[in-house]
Amino acid sequence: xxxxxxxxxxxxxxxxxxxxxxxxxxxxxxxxxxxxxxxxxxxxxxxxxxxxxxxxxxxxxxxxxxxxxxxxxxxxxxxxxxxxxxxxxxxxxxxxxxxxxxxxxxxxxxxxxxxxx
Amino acid sequence: xxxxxxxxxxxxxxxxxxxxxxxxxxxxxxxxxxxxxxxxxxxxxxxxxxxxxxxxxxxxxxxxxxxxxxxxxxxxxxxxxxxxxxxxxxxxxxxxxxxxxxxxxxxxxxxxxxx
Numbered sequence: 001x002x003x004x005x006x007x008x009x010x011x012x013x014x015x016x017x018x019x020x021x022x023x024x025x026x027x028x029x030x031x032x033x034x035x036x037x038x039x040x041x042x043x044x045x046x047x048x049x050x051x052x053x054x055x056x057x058x059x060x061x062x063x064x065x066x067x068x069x070x071x072x073x074x075x076x077x078x079x080x081x082x083x084x085x086x087x088x089x090x091x092x093x094x095x096x097x098x099x100x101x102x103x104x105x106x107x108x109x110x111x112x113x114x115x116x117x
Numbered sequence: 118x119x120x121x122x123x124x125x126x127x128x129x130x131x132x133x134x135x136x137x138x139x140x141x142x143x144x145x146x147x148x149x150x151x152x153x154x155x156x157x158x159x160x161x162x163x164x165x166x167x168x169x170x171x172x173x174x175x176x177x178x179x180x181x182x183x184x185x186x187x188x189x190x191x192x193x194x195x196x197x198x199x200x201x202x203x204x205x206x207x208x209x210x211x212x213x214x215x216x217x218x219x220x221x222x223x224x225x226x227x228x229x230x231x232x
Binding site for chain 2: 034042043044045046049091093095105106107108109110111113
């Protein structure tokens with residue numbers, strides 16, 4: 001089945017540093033990937049839609065200069081949290097659609113737990 | 118705008134009991150998809166089912182069944198003969214068929230199956 005790999009699974013960084021999270025589709029090509037954020041015991045909130053070869057589309061309220069998204073190939077999207085602060089600590093999950101047809105189910109990565117100290 | 122409501126924040130039952138997780142959605146669009154995902158303690162999201170708005174047939178997959186009723190905008194999920202391994206957070210989600218298919222998630226229901 002379709003597999004989405006996310007790396008790292010967890011990361012601890014100091015306040016002010018930047019962290020890069022990778023999302024890879026291992027056995028399919030994904031022209032579109034999605035980045036979600038999940039606060040503890042909360043639902044998933046869409047942050048942005050990552051489009052291969054073009055700029056990401058950010059949801060309202062998400063700072064594009066803080067959460068940099070790059071989708072340089074059909075199998076890789078990256079999310080960089082720049083100048084991280086403790087309030088950025090969260091669980092970040094990417095997803096991608098396997099299949100060319102609309103409605104193909106989205107497959108999610110295992111998520112990255114970011115802790116900013 | 119779309120909205121998904123899972124009114125049950127937490128449910129706790131004893132193993133082998135049947136349990137139903139409620140999901141109510143709102144959208145003005147007539148074409149959409151509904152999903153259920155399972156999030157075990159490890160954190161990953163596991164796809165369970167997708168249903169499109171044209172198909173109101175109920176579906177059964179082993180111990181899992183889903184009841185889709187457009188008249189009440191509900192897409193409820195029932196687990197029969199629950200097992201401890203069913204313990205997880207379950208999310209209901211909606212995506213429009215037109216457009217980028219961004220998922221809108223409900224708040225999730227934390228299901229605990231006690232032995």
